[in-house]
Amino acid sequence: MGTLFNELKQDILYQHGMNACLNCGVCTAVCPAAEFNDYSPREIMNIVQSEDDEQIEDLLKSDKIWYCGQCFSCKTRCPRGNNTASVVLALRRLSIRHGYFAESEKGRQQLFAKRVFGENVLKRGYTLLAENITPAHFPELGENWEYYYEHRAEMRQWWDVPMDLENSPGSHRMIPEKDLDEVRRIYQKTGAIALMDAVEKGMEKKLGSKAEVEKYWQTWLETGDSRNYEIPDRQ
Ligand code: SF4
Ligand code: SF4
Numbered sequence: 001m002g003t004l005f006n007e008l009k010q011d012i013l014y015q016h017g018m019n020a021c022l023n024c025g026v027c028t029a030v031c032p033a034a035e036f037n038d039y040s041p042r043e044i045m046n047i048v049q050s051e052d053d054e055q056i057e058d059l060l061k062s063d064k065i066w067y068c069g070q071c072f073s074c075k076t077r078c079p080r081g082n083n084t085a086s087v088v089l090a091l092r093r094l095s096i097r098h099g100y101f102a103e104s105e106k107g108r109q110q111l112f113a114k115r116v117f118g119e120n121v122l123k124r125g126y127t128l129l130a131e132n133i134t135p136a137h138f139p140e141l142g143e144n145w146e147y148y149y150e151h152r153a154e155m156r157q158w159w160d161v162p163m164d165l166e167n168s169p170g171s172h173r174m175i176p177e178k179d180l181d182e183v184r185r186i187y188q189k190t191g192a193i194a195l196m197d198a199v200e201k202g203m204e205k206k207l208g209s210k211a212e213v214e215k216y217w218q219t220w221l222e223t224g225d226s227r228n229y230e231i232p233d234r235q
Pocket of ligand 2: 032034068069073
């Protein structure tokens with residue numbers, strides 16, 4: 001039993017999610033993510049159950065732990081009462097704490113989660129703002145959305161509800177500052193802010209500097225696809 005596994009088993013999500021896996025594969029048979037990706041909850045449980053740090057480290061560096069959509073279908077069917085979704089969350093936290101997430105394309109998308117969903121919640125109490133949903137990145141939303149996006153400040157004035165004209169949660173109300181403070185304290189106490197910081201640090205370590213992280217981020221914003229940034233070979 002290695003140090004990574006020891007750290008994993010301290011996580012309450014791991015403790016709640018893993019009883020003992022008999023490798024029956026029922027979870028994989030019902031998993032929607034397994035149908036479309038190189039992903040199998042049975043494999044995840046098998047690796048974790050091996051308690052082998054080498055295999056766990058490979059898993060933490062791979063895309064696999066980011067494919068789970070947290071639908072909990074596996075939990076309802078598992079004959080041993082396991083919950084792979086919660087084990088996956090514990091693995092994600094471990095991957096971020098150790099910077100392993102930055103080794104995979106899906107893992108690096110945590111920068112988006114941190115800078116958009118995480119920072120929005122801390123600043124405004126909402127995960128996603130209308131400003132984040134640019135027509136260039138979401139063409140499937142069509143002409144109506146394009147119109148709204150371009151005229152949002154004007155249209156928000158028509159609605160006459162208390163919200164900022166820019167960077168607003170849209171039609172939602174503004175969250176009072178005292179409630180936002182409470183949210184920030186929860187994030188601080190539960191370790192979410194530490195994880196958000198670890199995402200920035202992990203990306204910096206992987207790409208070599210803060211400036212490269214910004215370049216990566218800009219490539220993503222401008223082209224809608226982070227894969228257009230070439231990851232430096234720092235082996
Ligand atoms: S359904 Fe449960 S016991 Fe079967 S492989 Fe999945 S986690 Fe293991
Ligand atoms: S929670 Fe994750 S592992 Fe379980 S069935 Fe849904 S996508 Fe698959």
